[in-house]
Amino acid sequence: xxxxxxxxxxxxxxxxxxxxxxxxxxxxxxxxxxxxxxxxxxxxxxxxxxxxxxxxxxxxxxxxxxxxxxxxxxxxxxxxxxxxxxxxxxxxxxxxxxxxxxxxxxxxxxxxxxxxxxxxxxxxxxxxxxxxxxxxxxxxxxxxxxxxxxxxxxxxxxxxxxxxxxxxxxxxxxxxxxxxxxxxxxxxxxxxxxxxxxxxxxxxxxxxxxxxxxxxxxxxxxxxxxxxxxxxxxxxxxxxxxxxxxxxxxxxxxxxxxxxxxxxxxxxxxxxxxxxxxxxxxxxxxxxxxxxxxxxxxxxxxxxxxxxxxxxxxxxxxxxxxxxxxxxxxxxxxxxxxxxxxxxxxxxxxxxxxxxxxxxxxxxxxxxxxxx
Amino acid sequence: xxxxxxxxxxxxxxxxxxxxxxxxxxxxxxxxxxxxxxxxxxxxxxxxxxxxxxxxxxxxxxxxxxxxxxxxxxxxxxxxxxxxxxxxxxxxxxxxxxxxxxxxxxxxxxxxxxxxxxxxxxxxxxxxxxxxxxxxxxxxxxxxxxxxxxxxxxxxxxxxxxxxxxxxxxxxxxxxxxxxxxxxxxxxxxxxxxxxxxxxxxxxxxxxxxxxxxxxxxxxxxxxxxxxxxxxxxxxxxxxxxxxxxxxxxxxxxxxxxxxxxxxxxxxxxxxxxxxxxxxxxxxxxxxxxxxxxxxxxxxxxxxxxxxxxxxxxxxxxxxxxxxxxxxxxxxxxxxxxxxxxxxxxxxxxxxxxxxxxxxxxxxxxxxxxxxxxxxxxxxxxxxxxxxxxxxxxxxxxxxxxxxxxxxxxxxxxxxxxxxxxxxxxxxxxxxxxxxxxxxxxxxxxxxxxxxxxxxxxxxxxxxxxxxxxxxxxxxxxxxxxxxxxxxxxxxxxxxxxxxxxxxxxxxxxxxxxxxxxxxxxxxxxxxxxxxxxxxxxxxxxxxxxxxxxxxxxxxxxxxxxxxxxxxxxxxxxxxxxxxxxxxxxxxx
Numbered sequence: 001x002x003x004x005x006x007x008x009x010x011x012x013x014x015x016x017x018x019x020x021x022x023x024x025x026x027x028x029x030x031x032x033x034x035x036x037x038x039x040x041x042x043x044x045x046x047x048x049x050x051x052x053x054x055x056x057x058x059x060x061x062x063x064x065x066x067x068x069x070x071x072x073x074x075x076x077x078x079x080x081x082x083x084x085x086x087x088x089x090x091x092x093x094x095x096x097x098x099x100x101x102x103x104x105x106x107x108x109x110x111x112x113x114x115x116x117x118x119x120x121x122x123x124x125x126x127x128x129x130x131x132x133x134x135x136x137x138x139x140x141x142x143x144x145x146x147x148x149x150x151x152x153x154x155x156x157x158x159x160x161x162x163x164x165x166x167x168x169x170x171x172x173x174x175x176x177x178x179x180x181x182x183x184x185x186x187x188x189x190x191x192x193x194x195x196x197x198x199x200x201x202x203x204x205x206x207x208x209x210x211x212x213x214x215x216x217x218x219x220x221x222x223x224x225x226x227x228x229x230x231x232x233x234x235x236x237x238x239x240x241x242x243x244x245x246x247x248x249x250x251x252x253x254x255x256x257x258x259x260x261x262x263x264x265x266x267x268x269x270x271x272x273x274x275x276x277x278x279x280x281x282x283x284x285x286x287x288x289x290x291x292x293x294x295x296x297x298x299x300x301x302x303x304x305x306x307x308x309x310x311x312x313x314x315x316x317x318x319x320x321x322x323x324x325x326x327x328x329x330x331x332x333x334x335x336x337x338x339x340x341x342x343x344x345x346x347x348x349x350x351x352x353x354x355x356x357x358x359x360x361x362x363x364x365x366x367x368x369x370x371x372x
Numbered sequence: 373x374x375x376x377x378x379x380x381x382x383x384x385x386x387x388x389x390x391x392x393x394x395x396x397x398x399x400x401x402x403x404x405x406x407x408x409x410x411x412x413x414x415x416x417x418x419x420x421x422x423x424x425x426x427x428x429x430x431x432x433x434x435x436x437x438x439x440x441x442x443x444x445x446x447x448x449x450x451x452x453x454x455x456x457x458x459x460x461x462x463x464x465x466x467x468x469x470x471x472x473x474x475x476x477x478x479x480x481x482x483x484x485x486x487x488x489x490x491x492x493x494x495x496x497x498x499x500x501x502x503x504x505x506x507x508x509x510x511x512x513x514x515x516x517x518x519x520x521x522x523x524x525x526x527x528x529x530x531x532x533x534x535x536x537x538x539x540x541x542x543x544x545x546x547x548x549x550x551x552x553x554x555x556x557x558x559x560x561x562x563x564x565x566x567x568x569x570x571x572x573x574x575x576x577x578x579x580x581x582x583x584x585x586x587x588x589x590x591x592x593x594x595x596x597x598x599x600x601x602x603x604x605x606x607x608x609x610x611x612x613x614x615x616x617x618x619x620x621x622x623x624x625x626x627x628x629x630x631x632x633x634x635x636x637x638x639x640x641x642x643x644x645x646x647x648x649x650x651x652x653x654x655x656x657x658x659x660x661x662x663x664x665x666x667x668x669x670x671x672x673x674x675x676x677x678x679x680x681x682x683x684x685x686x687x688x689x690x691x692x693x694x695x696x697x698x699x700x701x702x703x704x705x706x707x708x709x710x711x712x713x714x715x716x717x718x719x720x721x722x723x724x725x726x727x728x729x730x731x732x733x734x735x736x737x738x739x740x741x742x743x744x745x746x747x748x749x750x751x752x753x754x755x756x757x758x759x760x761x762x763x764x765x766x767x768x769x770x771x772x773x774x775x776x777x778x779x780x781x782x783x784x785x786x787x788x789x790x791x792x793x794x795x796x797x798x799x800x801x802x803x804x805x806x807x808x809x810x811x812x813x814x815x816x817x818x819x820x821x822x823x824x825x826x827x828x829x830x831x832x833x834x835x836x837x838x839x840x841x842x843x844x845x846x847x848x849x850x851x852x853x854x855x856x857x858x859x860x861x862x863x864x865x866x867x868x869x870x871x872x873x874x875x876x877x878x879x880x881x882x883x884x885x886x887x888x889x890x891x892x893x894x895x896x897x898x899x900x901x902x903x904x905x906x907x908x909x910x911x912x913x914x915x916x917x918x919x920x921x922x923x924x925x926x927x928x929x930x931x932x933x934x935x936x937x938x939x940x941x942x943x944x945x946x947x948x949x950x951x952x953x954x955x956x957x958x959x960x961x
Contacts, residue, residue: 055861081864082872094862098880107876111867157866167865 002029007061039218054081087158102138128160281360288335290354294347408775419809427650442651455632469550474557482565504552508619510714515539564598612802664800722933766893773844799842807906
């Protein structure tokens with residue numbers, strides 16, 4: 001549905017050096033997929049979306065939408081946004097304030113060629129509005145609508161022409177937390193119901209995980225990794241991806257052999273160390289919820305990936321607890337349902353298949369490893 | 373995304389266009405916009421280039437060559453030197469008068485509890501619209517040393533032998549010019565008052581600093597950049613002012629720069645010396661640009677004084693108490709001197725056969741004879757021309773302004789910044805210079821037999837549009853900035869082309885700005901004398917030019933009668949402007 005090859009774009013800021021908004025992006029989105037571009041602000045995700053929409057013009061590369069080349073530096077093709085036949089929901093919703101709800105939704109329909117009849121436009125506007133739960137609101141002027149209602153109008157407007165591809169640019173960021181949850185569900189239901197491909201931009205990893213079939217994590221104009229939410233969570237290819245999806249324990253170490261890492265905590269057996277070689281400095285990542293606590297201390301120590309530890313802090317978070325357990329000198333975050341005594345000795349088990357190993361240098365690239 | 377919707381650049385215009393399109397986005401689709409912008413701003417450049425070219429061009433026995441002879445002539449010719457000296461005195465007096473009134477008015481409107489202070493701004497803005505050459509006519513009728521009726525009346529009442537006031541002098545002209553410029557100076561200074569953080573004054577007050585010390589040590593120093601900026605801007609206008617010198621000085625042989633250029637361009641006997649016009653205009657252009665340059669520096673520095681402040685924070689209003697009467701006396705004086713007194717004088721003179729002090733005998737001679745004697749057929753042609761200008765100038769200015777502002781604000785085109793600077797030029801270069809440029813263009817660059825002048829008012833429309841382009845683009849720039857760009861983008865995604873977005877989204881959203889700007893420019897086009905006088909020919913006379921030529925021909929009573937008709941025609945437009953523009957009044961400059 002979307003094929004992006006070697007796409008790059010630079011911004012030239014006056015008096016400053018060039019900013020690489022997009023470095024060399026390759027991306028394929030399948031028909032019917034809900035694809036999320038995830039990344040912090042400035043990572044290039046919105047620029048990429050705008051290039052797909054035609055609102056931004058890349059410097060190099062190629063974009064093919066539904067088999068049609070809409071941009072190619074090589075072939076010198078650039079299809080303007082108005083001829084790409086897309087639907088798009090903007091961050092500010094971009095509801096035209098001088099028009100009623102009906103006029104907003106009808107305008108894209110009125111641009112369709114061959115022209116649609118008046119009756120058909122009316123019919124399709126009301127269909128689109130009922131899709132988002134705004135039936136009967138056609139005559140309402142738009143400036144007085146609430147944020148949630150504007151969001152729905154924007155959605156109806158982008159769906160009215162029944163586009164094969166819908167672009168969404170942080171559509172939930174202007175809603176309050178409760179409404180965000182609600183609209184998120186609705187978007188997911190809509191996506192499941194309509195046969196539509198969605199490219200969705202967000203900086204919220206929870207939103208991405210809930211909505212996406214696949215996610216691409218972006219950072220400084222690069223795609224760090226793409227895959228299903230679970231892949232990215234379980235098998236991050238880059239420490240920045242691990243960092244982005246929730247808190248992580250980072251432990252420095254050195255490869256002893258292909259299957260074991262010598263660390264401050266002890267010798268950790270691992271299943272997949274990638275291309276690391278013996279003696280190489282590495283950093284390992286373990287999710288707090290993957291660390292297991294066992295009641296006893298010392299006698300466990302001999303067995304694989306089991307270490308004695310002492311509980312130094314305890315935070316109760318309702319449905320779970322987060323402990324800080326010192327193993328040797330190294331503090332580890334542990335997320336668990338179990339209840340253990342503060343100050344008590346515990347056993348710690350780190351399942352070998354849950355350990356991710358990265359090059360040591362790559363840890364320095366992290367924005368800030370605060371582990372929270 | 374149907375196949376037919378895709379187009380390949382090669383098929384539509386070749387490699388170059390494709391490269392252009394890849395570089396500037398979809399700008400090629402918006403070709404009409406760059407085209408309009410280039411034509412309009414190209415004219416700005418052409419009008420200035422022709423002045424420089426003509427100033428350097430010397431005719432002698434061996435033909436045409438280039439040299440500095442014209443400039444040499446400029447400072448060796450005593451007549452020219454006198455005109456420049458006169459201009460300095462005239463501008464100096466005008467500036468003192470304008471700011472002596474404008475600063476108190478701005479303070480009253482922005483910083484005091486003056487009852488009805490909300491009216492000061494609209495009243496003075498509307499005053500700005502009454503043609504200043506009417507003001508000048510009124511002042512001559514009242515205070516001409518020999519025939520001025522106020523002078524005569526004062527000589528009858530008071531035991532004096534000589535006329536107490538002489539408006540037909542450099543100081544007199546400067547006074548009238550100053551009075552006429554109060555509204556403009558006021559608007560600029562009021563803006564600086566508004567931009568000033570009242571907390572700065574309040575903190576002085578809290579720390580026990582008394583009122584006049586506060587004014588001297590805090591308020592005025594903070595306002596200095598704003599006031600200085602306004603002085604430089606108004607000075608650039610004054611040195612090239614034509615209306616008032618043309619009404620008062622021209623027939624009395626007191627020449628300032630503008631009337632000197634006028635008489636040089638259209639002499640009664642000899643062949644006009646175009647080189648001299650070019651040279652003197654080039655000098656004025658340089659002076660104007662220098663003043664503007666200083667102005668830019670001052671405005672740039674004023675940011676030093678910027679202090680973060682809350683939204684719509686208005687406090688620290690000085691309670692005038694009984695002094696409010698004096699406050700309104702000052703504001704009232706501006707309106708009386710500018711509008712009331714001159715219009716009363718014009719009304720009186722339009723009803724009597726010759727200038728005389730009101731008396732029982734004089735009242736007996738009152739009639740509408742002056743109105744009947746006016747050559748109405750000529751006047752109707754003038755009216756037609758003026759109405760054409762009134763309709764076409766603001767419309768074309770807005771079309772061109774929209775194209776330029778769109779490119780400046782909405783496109784990422786590298787040329788955009790240049791366009792913006794070019795569009796700003798007419799704001800700082802006196803209108804007169806552009807009129808001279810157009811005049812020289814039509815006379816010197818094009819063969820005489822083409823008769824660019826004689827072919828109606830096309831050239832006048834062009835010059836008016838060029839000089840209005842700054843105002844139009846300033847208004848539309850600030851209007852466009854306030855429209856969230858995603859509203860446009862939603863339009864593109866919805867399938868509207870660039871023109872569709874402008875037509876269906878931007879124009880409706882800008883409509884209050886467009887309406888206000890249209891009315892303002894329509895009024896200015898209708899009342900404009902300077903440029904129309906420079907470009908006057910038999911077929912393109914406008915109403916103001918006809919009134920002015922009646923005046924210079926000595927038919928004062930008839931000129932007064934037509935002036936009143938003119939004011940009558942303008943009134944409904946001013947009312948419209950006031951009603952629709954109320955929300956916008958205050959952003960004129």
